[in-house]
Every structure is written in C-alpha cells, then in structure tokens.
Amino acid sequence: MLRTQPFNRYTWAVWRRQALVWRQLIWSSMATNVANPLLFLFAFGYGLGAVIDRIAGLSYLEFVVPGMMAYSAMFASSFETTISAYARFDLQRTWDAILATPVALSELLLGETVWAATKGMLSAISVLVVGWIWGGVPSTGGALLSLPVVALACLCFAACGLAATAHARSWEFFSYFFTFWVTPMFIFCGTFFEIDRFPSFVQWLAWLLPMSHTIAIVRPLMTGLPLDEGMAVIHIAYLLALTIAAFLLSVHRIGRRMFD
Amino acid sequence: MPIISATNLQKRYGALEAVRGVSFEIESGACVGLLGPNGAGKTTTMRMLMGLTRLSGGELKLFGRPVDGVARERRARIGLVPQDDNLDPDLSVSQNLHIYGRYFCVPEAELSKRVPQLLAFMQLEERGDSRVMQLSGGMKRRLTIARSLIANPDLIILDEPTTGLDPQARVLIWRRLLDLKREGKTLLLTTHYMDEAQRLCDRIIIIDGGEILAEGAPTDLIDRFVKGHVFEVQKPIPDGLLVGPAEYEDIGDSILFYTATPSQFAGGLPAGATYIHRAANLEDVFLRLTGRSLREG
Numbered sequence: 261m262l263r264t265q266p267f268n269r270y271t272w273a274v275w276r277r278q279a280l281v282w283r284q285l286i287w288s289s290m291a292t293n294v295a296n297p298l299l300f301l302f303a304f305g306y307g308l309g310a311v312i313d314r315i316a317g318l319s320y321l322e323f324v325v326p327g328m329m330a331y332s333a334m335f336a337s338s339f340e341t342t343i344s345a346y347a348r349f350d351l352q353r354t355w356d357a358i359l360a361t362p363v364a365l366s367e368l369l370l371g372e373t374v375w376a377a378t379k380g381m382l383s384a385i386s387v388l389v390v391g392w393i394w395g396g397v398p399s400t401g402g403a404l405l406s407l408p409v410v411a412l413a414c415l416c417f418a419a420c421g422l423a424a425t426a427h428a429r430s431w432e433f434f435s436y437f438f439t440f441w442v443t444p445m446f447i448f449c450g451t452f453f454e455i456d457r458f459p460s461f462v463q464w465l466a467w468l469l470p471m472s473h474t475i476a477i478v479r480p481l482m483t484g485l486p487l488d489e490g491m492a493v494i495h496i497a498y499l500l501a502l503t504i505a506a507f508l509l510s511v512h513r514i515g516r517r518m519f520d
Numbered sequence: 521m522p523i524i525s526a527t528n529l530q531k532r533y534g535a536l537e538a539v540r541g542v543s544f545e546i547e548s549g550a551c552v553g554l555l556g557p558n559g560a561g562k563t564t565t566m567r568m569l570m571g572l573t574r575l576s577g578g579e580l581k582l583f584g585r586p587v588d589g590v591a592r593e594r595r596a597r598i599g600l601v602p603q604d605d606n607l608d609p610d611l612s613v614s615q616n617l618h619i620y621g622r623y624f625c626v627p628e629a630e631l632s633k634r635v636p637q638l639l640a641f642m643q644l645e646e647r648g649d650s651r652v653m654q655l656s657g658g659m660k661r662r663l664t665i666a667r668s669l670i671a672n673p674d675l676i677i678l679d680e681p682t683t684g685l686d687p688q689a690r691v692l693i694w695r696r697l698l699d700l701k702r703e704g705k706t707l708l709l710t711t712h713y714m715d716e717a718q719r720l721c722d723r724i725i726i727i728d729g730g731e732i733l734a735e736g737a738p739t740d741l742i743d744r745f746v747k748g749h750v751f752e753v754q755k756p757i758p759d760g761l762l763v764g765p766a767e768y769e770d771i772g773d774s775i776l777f778y779t780a781t782p783s784q785f786a787g788g789l790p791a792g793a794t795y796i797h798r799a800a801n802l803e804d805v806f807l808r809l810t811g812r813s814l815r816e817g
Binding site (some may be wrong): 269352353360 | 591593605606608619624625
C-alpha cells in the first residue's frame with residue numbers, strides 16, 4: 261500500500277500547498293484555531309476557576325490548560341482532515357488534480373495528515389504560551405517535553421478525521437463525526453474534569469478515544485503530577501497504533517473510491 | 521514505437537461495462553481525436569491512460585513499457601486537461617501553475633521562468649494575480665491547458681478542451697494546440713465539435729457503448745462511411761430513388777443520400793425534387809455510426 265518512503269518530496273509539495281493557502285487566509289485560520297480555544301480557556305479559567313477550588317491538587321487553571329491544549333490540537337487537526345479535506349476531495353476536486361501528477365495517493369494523504377497535525381500544533385502551542393504567561397503551567401520543562409506527545413496526538417486526530425472523510429458521502433456525514441467523535445472527546449476525556457468522575461461505562465468508552473490517552477500524558481507532564489512510565493508507554497502505543505490503522509484505512513478506502 | 525499501446529482495455533463499474541475491449545495505438549507526434557456520444561467511454565478510457573482508474577481487463581503500454589509499477593514516470597510525462605474544471609480555487613492564477621509544477625518536482629528556478637512563459641502562451645499574462653473564481657470559462661480552460669504543460673510533457677490528454685467556450689476562445693485554443701503539435705507533442709483529445717476534430721486531428725477514433733466503431737484519418741472516414749457527398753432530399757421521396765445505388769438514411773422529414781459521384785446523383789433526381797447538396801463532413805460520419813437517438817448523461 262505504501263510503496264515509497266513515508267515523507268518524501270511529493271508529500272512535502274502537498275504540505276507546502278496547504279501552508280501557502282493557510283498563509284493567505286491567516287486571519288480566519290487564526291480565529292478558528294487560536295482565538296477559539298483561547299476563548300474557552302478564559303471562560304473556563306475565570307468562570308469555573310472561581311467556583312472550583314482545587315482539583316487533583318491543582319488550581320483549576322493549572323488543571324484546565326493541558327486539557328485546553330489537547331482540545332485545541334484535537335479540534336484543529338480533526339477539522340482540517342474532515343471539513344476542509346472533504347472540500348478538496350469532493351467540491352473542489354483538488355485531489356483529482358493532484359493525482360494526475362506524479363504525486364501518489366498515499367503521499368497526497370500523508371501531506372494532508374501532516375499538514376493537519378501542523379495546524380493542530382500551532383493551536384496547541386498558542387494555548388500553551390497563553391496558559392504559561394497566565395501562570396497556569398507549573399512545569400515549563402514538562403510542557404516542552406509534552407510537545408512531541410501532542411504532535412503524535414495531532415497526527416492521530418488528523419488520521420482519524422481522514423478515515424471519516426474516506427467514508428463521507430455528503431456534508432451531513434460530518435454532523436455525525438462531530439457529535440459522536442469530536443464532542444465526546446471534548447466532554448468525557450478529561451478536558452474539564454477527571455475521567456473517574458463519570459460512571460464506569462463512560463470511562464470505559466472514554467479510554468477508547470485518543471483524547472483520553474493524550475491528556476493522561478500531557479497533564480502530568482505540564483503540572484508536575486506523577487506520571488506512570490509504564491502507562492505512558494501504553495498511551496503512546498495506543499495513539500501510534502490508531503494513527504497507523506486510521507491512515508492505512510484511509511488510503512485503502514479513498515483509493516477504492518477514486519480509482520475503482 | 522507508439523506512445524500509447526492499448527490492447528483490449530476493459531472497465532466495469534459493477535454491472536455497467538463502461539469500456540469493453542478497446543484497442544488502439546497512438547504514435548509519437550500524432551494528434552488523435554477520440555469521439556463518441558456522452559457515456560461512450562471516452563473519459564473512462566482517458567482516466568485509464570492516466571492511471572486514475574484501474575483497468576478491469578486488458579493491457580496498456582505507455583512510452584513502450586507496461587504501466588504496472590511506472591505510475592510516477594507515466595504521470596510525469598503526461599499533461600492532463602480534465603473535462604471538469606479542477607483548478608485550485610484557493611490559489612491565484614500564477615500560483616496554480618507554480619504549485620502544480622511542484623507536484624512534478626520541477627525546480628523552483630525553472631518554475632519561476634516557466635510560469636510567465638505559459639501565461640503568455642495562453643494569453644493570460646494580465647491575469648497572473650487574479651483568483652481562479654474571477655476568470656471566465658474560457659480563461660479557466662486556458663489556465664487548465666497551461667497547467668497541463670507545466671512539466672513539459674510529451675503527451676497531452678485533453679478531455680473536451682473547448683466545450684462551452686465562445687468562438688474566439690476556441691480559435692485561440694486550436695491555434696495553441698496546433699503550436700504544440702508542431703513542437704512534436706503527442707495530443708489525444710475528445711470533443712463534441714466535429715469541425716474541431718476535423719481541423720486538429722490526424723486520426724479519429726469513434727467510440728460508442730464502450731467499443732471502437734471506426735478509426736482513420738478524417739477524410740478517409742468521410743470517404744468510407746458517407747462517400748464524400750450528401751444529398752438531403754425532402755419527403756415525399758420520388759419513386760425509384762430508394763432503389764438506386766446510393767446509400768441512404770431516413771432522418772424523419774427528409775432522407776440523406778451518400779454518394780461519391782454527386783453530378784451523376786443530381787442528374788438522376790427528378791425535376792421539382794427539393795434537396796440540399798453539400799460536402800459530407802465528420803458530423804455525418806459520427807451520426808451515421810453512433811445513431812441519431814438522444815443520449816442522456
């Protein structure tokens with residue numbers, strides 16, 4: 261399925277196309293991917309922070325910054341490979357045009373995925389910087405250490421979004437994606453509350469979602485809470501496996517839709 | 521050595537057989553027209569050549585090599601002008617060319633030279649900074665053709681390059697295609713305009729129902745299938761005409777007679793018969809071979 265090396269100059273050409281378009285539409289991109297999570301951060305930091313005294317031994321701001329960082333990464337990466345990518349696939353036929361060049365499908369989709377992850381990282385870093393300035397990041401070193409994990413998570417969210425796009429037959433399909441995939445990750449995976457506050461079946465479902473695994477590593481790193489190394493390996497392995505599975509499924513499925 | 525050598529190409533979509541056993545060869549430097557009604561299998565055939573649609577059967581050689589495993593090299597040497605506009609609406613006119621060139625890994629310095637050249641070639645030099653949305657249909661077509669040339673391809677495949685354009689835009693595109701032919705490029709095009717095919721193509725392949733019906737130079741096809749001359753005789757048809765040696769076809773209000781000896785045929789028409797005599801053209805061939813009933817789709 262993947263006959264060439266993973267990230268080559270063809271993938272890079274696709275990535276650069278996305279970056280160019282992004283640069284041209286930078287203000288609206290910034291509004292969605294940077295301002296939006298910051299609004300959430302302020303709302304929850306101030307609003308809930310005033311009500312909630314301590315949570316897991318942290319101030320609520322310290323608790324919510326890693327959650328918001330993961331949420332903004334998830335939202336930006338997911339949006340890019342679903343709504344935006346589906347426009348290029350179905351409406352604009354950009355993928356058709358690109359596949360008439362030497363760029364192979366797997367390279368095109370990897371370019372899309374890595375670009376989406378790049379946008380997710382930009383979003384995450386914005387939240388991190390603001391949270392840090394605001395005094396919501398107790399461990400600066402841990403925060404920096406968490407960035408590679410967030411990058412992997414971004415790839416995972418992007419690949420999962422792409423797998424959804426591979427199955428989408430119309431725009432309506434994405435309302436399911438956002439209702440049953442993005443929103444549960446926002447609510448149940450530890451962004452605002454600890455997962456163990458939910459009934460056990462919700463917890464069980466939450467651990468199927470990549471967001472829980474992301475926050476489970478990122479929050480201890482950024483706040484200085486203890487991190488079980490064995491569990492960290494499992495979280496990372498889960499994210500990695502899901503990324504690869506979702507990406508391969510996307511290549512297979514989109515290949516069948518486009519070439520058969 | 522032929523640039524394209526297709527043997528028994530087949531494409532099935534479920535129960536639908538879009539292409540059933542098409543074989544042809546295209547030699548280097550030729551301009552070949554693929555003609556057929558809507559749904560005849562033209563676009564599918566072109567997509568198979570580009571590797572954008574998998575073959576259900578048959579064998580395809582491009583540039584003398586079987587296509588399996590040379591997808592990248594094949595696409596690097598072919599420029600495609602698809603039927604539906606798929607220019608990048610997020611980019612400007614010159615960015616469309618520049619970014620497309622990167623997909624072929626054309627070096628940046630080379631692209632900076634080539635983009636203005638191509639814009640000038642397709643008379644778009646004033647529009648380099650325009651958004652694609654702001655272009656007229658003719659300009660979009662010209663830009664799509666310019667885009668197909670960005671990596672200096674040997675073979676250019678054009679799917680209905682002039683459909684929906686005004687006569688001025690069509691003439692400009694014809695001139696440019698003839699320029700490309702003169703440069704030694706190989707062209708394969710589809711069109712619904714028979715005058716266009718007759719003017720541009722050295723060879724015509726007429727396809728319908730996924731099969732090739734006829735193939736040859738435009739003048740050969742006209743001589744072979746419609747004898748060079750057409751007499752359109754209004755009904756009622758005088759007695760005796762239908763048993764004569766000329767081939768004919770009933771088209772409703774009148775009957776078309778095809779003949780290679782027009783003066784002899786005209787002499788045989790009774791006084792008072794209402795008719796039009798004209799040189800036969802490719803449209804006559806096309807309608808004769810593919811039928812006159814309307815195609816949907």
